[in-house]
Structure formats: C-alpha cells, structure tokens
Amino acid sequence: MMESKGIRIGGLIVAMLLVSMAFMPAVSATEVEVHPVPDSGMIMVDNEVTVTSDAGFNPDMDFAKLKINPRYSNIQLKPGSSDEITVTVTNTDNITITAEPKVVTSPYEENILEESWVSITPASKDLGPDVKQEFTIKVNIPQDADIGNYGADIAFTDDVMPTQYPTPYPAYINSMHLYVDVWTPPKIQIQTPYLGDRVKAGDEYDYEIKLKNVVDKDIAIDPKMSDDNQRYYYGPYDTVGPAFDDDAITITAPSIVKAGETAVVKVHLEVPDDAKGRYNGAIDLNIDDPSIREWDGQVQMNFEVWTQPSEPYTKTFTTRTGGPITIEVSSNDYNYGIWMGAGGQDEKDEASFDLALEYESGEVELNLVKTTYSGTVSLGASDFPPWEMDGAGIYHDAIEVYTETYEAPGAIGEWTLGILPTNAEQFNYLITIGAVE
Amino acid sequence: MDHLSKLFVAALILMFLIAGVVCINDSEKSSSGYEVTWMGTPPAESAMIETKLKQQISPYPGMEYDNVTLSASRENDKLRIHTIAESSASRYPDLYDFTYRDGDLIQVGYLLEAIPESVRSEAIGVAMQNEGIANALSTNTNAYAVSSVKRILPETSEKFYSGKTLLSVTWLDYSVSALIDMDTGEVVQVWNGQ
Numbered sequence: 207m208m209e210s211k212g213i214r215i216g217g218l219i220v221a222m223l224l225v226s227m228a229f230m231p232a233v234s235a236t237e238v239e240v241h242p243v244p245d246s247g248m249i250m251v252d253n254e255v256t257v258t259s260d261a262g263f264n265p266d267m268d269f270a271k272l273k274i275n276p277r278y279s280n281i282q283l284k285p286g287s288s289d290e291i292t293v294t295v296t297n298t299d300n301i302t303i304t305a306e307p308k309v310v311t312s313p314y315e316e317n318i319l320e321e322s323w324v325s326i327t328p329a330s331k332d333l334g335p336d337v338k339q340e341f342t343i344k345v346n347i348p349q350d351a352d353i354g355n356y357g358a359d360i361a362f363t364d365d366v367m368p369t370q371y372p373t374p375y376p377a378y379i380n381s382m383h384l385y386v387d388v389w390t391p392p393k394i395q396i397q398t399p400y401l402g403d404r405v406k407a408g409d410e411y412d413y414e415i416k417l418k419n420v421v422d423k424d425i426a427i428d429p430k431m432s433d434d435n436q437r438y439y440y441g442p443y444d445t446v447g448p449a450f451d452d453d454a455i456t457i458t459a460p461s462i463v464k465a466g467e468t469a470v471v472k473v474h475l476e477v478p479d480d481a482k483g484r485y486n487g488a489i490d491l492n493i494d495d496p497s498i499r500e501w502d503g504q505v506q507m508n509f510e511v512w513t514q515p516s517e518p519y520t521k522t523f524t525t526r527t528g529g530p531i532t533i534e535v536s537s538n539d540y541n542y543g544i545w546m547g548a549g550g551q552d553e554k555d556e557a558s559f560d561l562a563l564e565y566e567s568g569e570v571e572l573n574l575v576k577t578t579y580s581g582t583v584s585l586g587a588s589d590f591p592p593w594e595m596d597g598a599g600i601y602h603d604a605i606e607v608y609t610e611t612y613e614a615p616g617a618i619g620e621w622t623l624g625i626l627p628t629n630a631e632q633f634n635y636l637i638t639i640g641a642v643e
Numbered sequence: 644m645d646h647l648s649k650l651f652v653a654a655l656i657l658m659f660l661i662a663g664v665v666c667i668n669d670s671e672k673s674s675s676g677y678e679v680t681w682m683g684t685p686p687a688e689s690a691m692i693e694t695k696l697k698q699q700i701s702p703y704p705g706m707e708y709d710n711v712t713l714s715a716s717r718e719n720d721k722l723r724i725h726t727i728a729e730s731s732a733s734r735y736p737d738l739y740d741f742t743y744r745d746g747d748l749i750q751v752g753y754l755l756e757a758i759p760e761s762v763r764s765e766a767i768g769v770a771m772q773n774e775g776i777a778n779a780l781s782t783n784t785n786a787y788a789v790s791s792v793k794r795i796l797p798e799t800s801e802k803f804y805s806g807k808t809l810l811s812v813t814w815l816d817y818s819v820s821a822l823i824d825m826d827t828g829e830v831v832q833v834w835n836g837q
Contacts, residue, residue, distance in 0.1 A: 596796070600753070
C-alpha cells in the first residue's frame with residue numbers, strides 16, 4: 207500500500223517536471239530522468255542542472271527528514287583538553303533512516319576542525335519513524351593545536367542542498383554546526399582595554415594602560431598605533447573624518463613587562479585647536495604572547511572632542527503683559543558616571559548656567575530665586591541580567607536634573623535671553639510671563 | 644592523673660578559653676569598626692537589628708565600611724530595613740534590604756557597588772576581553788559606553804556558576820553583562836538581554 211502510494215507520488219513528480227520542462231527551452235523534454243547525485247550536491251536532469259525555486263529549495267526533492275537538536279554548538283577548549291556534547295536526532299520521516307554522522311569541512315571559521323579531533327558515538331544508527339537517538343560528539347584538542355576559532359559540520363546523512371553550480375562545500379541538510387574556540391589564558395592581562403573620554407580642543411590629556419604579567423617570564427611588548435585604525439564613522443548624514451589624526455597621540459612604553467609585574471603604557475593626547483567630532487582608533491600593543499589574538503591585543507580608543515561654547519545661546523521673546531518673568535533652566539545628566547578607560551576616577555563637574563536678560567532699554571537684573579535637583583530613579587527589573595535580580599526593588603539613580611529658577615520684573619515688549627551653559631550636555635529652558643503658581 | 648596535672652590541664656583550658664574570647668572580641672571589633680546611624684527614629688528593636696546586621700553585611704575583601712546608615716519602615720508585622728554601607732575606598736555604596744520579624748533579620752535584596760577602583764577597572768577589562776561583550780560594544784561608536792560593576796554574593800552566584808563571590812559588569816545601554824570570577828580572571832556567564 208505504502209509502496210504503491212510512493213510510486214504514484216514519484217510518477218506525479220516526474221509528470222510535473224515534464225510539464226515544467228515544456229516551458230523551459232533550455233532543457234530537453236526528451237529522455238528526462240531524475241536522479242539525486244549526493245556527491246556533487248546537485249539534482250541533475252540529464253546533463254542540465256535543475257534550477258531550484260526562488261527560495262533555493264525544491265519541495266519535491268527527496269531527502270531524509272531528520273530533526274536535529276541542537277543545530278549549533280559552541281565549545282571553548284584549551285589545547286590538550288576535551289569536551290563532549292549530546293545531539294538528539296529524531297526521525298520525522300515515515301521511513302527508516304540510517305543516521306551515520308560524519309565530520310564535514312566548513313569553510314566559515316578561521317580554521318577547519320580536523321576530523322581526527324572529533325569522535326562520534328554511536329557511529330551509525332537505523333532510526334525508525336519518530337525514533338529519537340542521542341549522539342555523543344567528543345572533541346579532543348591536541349596539545350600542539352594553534353589557538354583560534356575552528357568549525358565543522360556534523361552531517362548525519364549524505365543529503366545535500368541542491369545548488370545551481372558545483373560547490374566545493376556542499377550544504378548538508380541533516381547537519382549541525384560545531385564551533386570550537388581553542389584558547390589559552392593570556393600571559394598578560396590588559397587591565398585597561400579601552401580609553402574613552404570627552405576632550406577639549408587645544409587641551410592635552412594623559413592616560414595610562416596597565417599591563418599585568420601573570421607568568422614567571424618577561425614578555426616583550428611594542429605598543430604602536432594600529433595600522434587598521436578606523437578613519438571614519440557614520441554620522442547622521444554621511445561618513446565623516448576623524449576629529450584628529452593618529453599623530454596627536456604619543457605612546458611611551460617599556461619594551462618588556464617583567465615577570466609578575468605591572469607595566470604602564472603612557473598615552474599622551476594633544477587635541478588640535480581646530481579639532482571637532484570624534485576619533486576612533488586602537489593601539490596595537492604587539493604583545494609577544496601567542497595566546498593573545500590580534501584583536502585582543504589592542505586597546506580601543508574613542509574620544510569625543512567637546513567644544514565648550516563661548517557665546518551664549520540666545521532666545522528672543524515678546525511679552526504682551528507686564529507680569530513678572532520667570533525663567534527656568536535645567537540640565538539633564540545620565541548619572542552613570544563616565545568610566546574612564548585609564549582607570550581614573552573622573553569627578554563630574556557640576557552643571558551651571560550664566561544668564562543675561564535684555565529688554566529694549568538695556569540689561570535687566572535676574573534674581574536667582576530657586577535651585578532644584580530632581581531625578582529619575584530605577585528600581586531594577588527585567589532590564590538587568592538575571593544575576594543582578596537581587597537588586598530589584600532597591601533604588602538606583604538613573605537621571606539627575608538640575609534646575610535654576612530666575613525672576614525679573616516684566617514689561618510689554620521685546621526681550622532677549624542669553625544662556626551660557628557650563629558642564630552641561632544639554633539643557634532645557636522655560637520662560638513664563640506672569641505669576642507662577 | 645595527679646592533682647597537679649589536673650590543675651595544669653584546667654589552667655590550660657582556661658587559657659584557651661580566654662584566648663578564644665579575646666580573639667572573638669577582636670574580630671567583632673575589626674569587622675564592624677564602622678558607625679551605625681539610623682535615619683529617623685530607630686525602632687524599638689534597633690539594638691538587636693544592629694547586632695544581627697553586623698553578621699550579615701561585609702564589604703569587598705580588603706575594604707572596610709566607614710558608615711552604615713539604616714532606615715526602617717513597618718509593613719504589617721514586620722520591619723523593612725534599608726541599609727546603605729559606605730566606604731571611603733569607593734565612590735559607590737553597598738545597598739542591602741532586609742526584613743525583620745520575630746527576631747529574624749532576613750536579607751531580601753542587595754546592590755553592592757562598593758568595590759575598589761582597581762578591581763572595578765580589572766573586572767571591566769576582563770569583561771571586555773570576552774568575545775561576546777567585545778562584539779556587542781563594538782557595534783556602537785558611543786564614547787560613553789558606561790558600565791556598572793556589582794558584587795554578586797555566593798547565594799546568587801551558585802544559581803549561575805558556583806557558590807562564591809563574583810562580579811557582574813553590565814552595559815545596560817547595550818543590554819550586555821558579564822559574570823566574572825576574579826579568582827581565575829574568567830568570564831563565566833554572559834547575558835545579552837535575552
């Protein structure tokens with residue numbers, strides 16, 4: 207019964223292919239035979255390659271239907287160590303399928319995982335419909351393996367995705383990807399992996415990068431500006447150049463970090479007078495330690511050139527009554543504290559404002575009548591990592607707002623308010639004419 | 644055993660007892676060498692609460708609390724105690740929440756940021772060397788990628804790694820966090836907002 211149904215479906219598939227051939231001049235309608243060719247990963251119609259649907263998947267393709275869980279696994283291992291994972295394979299087809307796992311090359315990682323490093327048990331298993339089987343994949347990293355990322359696919363059957371052209375790396379349908387990160391603990395700890403600061407044009411700054419040697423052997427370093435420094439970043443409208451060039455930064459460093467000691471790499475920044483915008487770059491520490499990968503051996507730098515305005519912001523307004531004028535100016539500050547990459551404890555300067563109010567007849571005296579501090583307080587909840595959940599319900603300052611309120615006698619006419627902010631990222635103002643409740 | 648020997652043994656035991664009492668007194672003194680202040684009117688049970696509190700709070704190893712400020716609010720038949728423990732060695736305080744009922748002081752929450760600056764810096768460094776964290780942070784050119792560093796107590800840590808004090812480095816703006824074992828200098832868990 208099952209067999210005759212299969213023959214009927216097969217006949218239907220061939221009939222549909224024949225009908226479609228009639229509308230495809232590139233393919234001969236005679237002597238059509240369909241035969242899967244697993245080795246090349248393609249379904250061939252005579253010598254012509256069948257172009258699959260737009261999605262790249264032919265629903266009529268015959269292949270073993272297995273459910274594989276997980277489809278991706280990530281293992282971190284040191285050279286000379288091993289680990290194993292369990293993969294569950296379920297036959298979702300209505301026929302018995304032989305699952306015979308094998309390591310197949312995956313070109314998508316830094317290194318190809320050697321087949322000899324992987325052992326899989328059981329080596330083969332016949333799975334009846336709906337049968338579930340666990341396979342244990344053991345990865346042994348040899349002592350002399352290079353550190354880096356390794357990858358391979360574990361294919362449980364030979365079924366591959368059809369492709370338009372021959373490919374050296376067929377995509378196995380019933381497979382999972384195995385990613386192995388081979389690493390060794392670094393001999394040098396980069397205690398300052400990031401320098402980030404807001405700097406002023408024309409000013410000079412000094413930062414320190416601390417490198418701790420955690421082994422009993424001296425290690426050579428040769429810090430230099432990275433050759434791959436980002437020269438541009440994406441601004442709101444287009445890419446823009448850096449705020450200053452690499453030569454604004456001077457690096458002074460010892461040539462070795464002595465065993466068990468901490469060395470300091472000094473970074474001096476002279477921000478040019480005309481600098482504006484941001485600078486993104488990196489210092490390549492050139493640490494003589496193969497366990498530190500190229501990217502990890504860098505200290506990222508991110509500077510924003512801050513321009514303190516010298517002229518006040520001005521706002522003109524018209525009054526239609528002679529009521530008193532009340533002006534509120536406030537600064538919003540995200541109260542996380544700026545982490546200085548150099549490990550410095552940056553005490554935040556308080557925001558302040560310098561106001562000037564002018565009427566048609568000249569400057570009018572402003573009286574500071576009130577200063578207020580307000581804020582937003584977080585209670586911690588779903589936005590926090592699960593291991594910080596014990597902080598839920600405990601108050602945590604998030605945003606602080608500082609407000610100065612001034613009053614001046616009013617009069618009908620044209621007014622100009624000047625506000626010169628200091629140490630404020632942004633500010634809000636509110637001008638009220640008339641009595642304030 | 645003759646009479647002299649009995650006396651000698653008795654004297655020896657007494658010496659050990661005295662030495663023990665001296666040691667206990669010394670350790671209490673050193674572990675709680677801070678001033679406790681109540682905000683508002685202290686509850687009637689304040690003395691008992693202070694005694695029990697001193698057994699339950701401790702600063703980051705190598706640090707000492709200078710001031711501990713307590714505030715209490717009554718919720719039905721229990722007291723809620725909010726504790727702010729400050730140390731001159733850190734710009735951030737340790738915050739603890741307790742409930743007190745029938746002589747039992749139970750810790751119900753904590754947010755511990757009183758950590759030496761050098762340790763904070765080192766923890767951030769360890770976190771940023773993690774591939775997942777580095778990738779998340781590299782997606783933005785914001786110069787102010789601000790992180791928080793919090794001490795995670797063993798009773799919480801054991802749910803995620805093992806029952807020991809760990810540090811959590813979190814970039815809330817990026818929804819990434821690393822749980823760090825400072826003894827090994829390794830990231831033991833990474834959270835990416837999911």
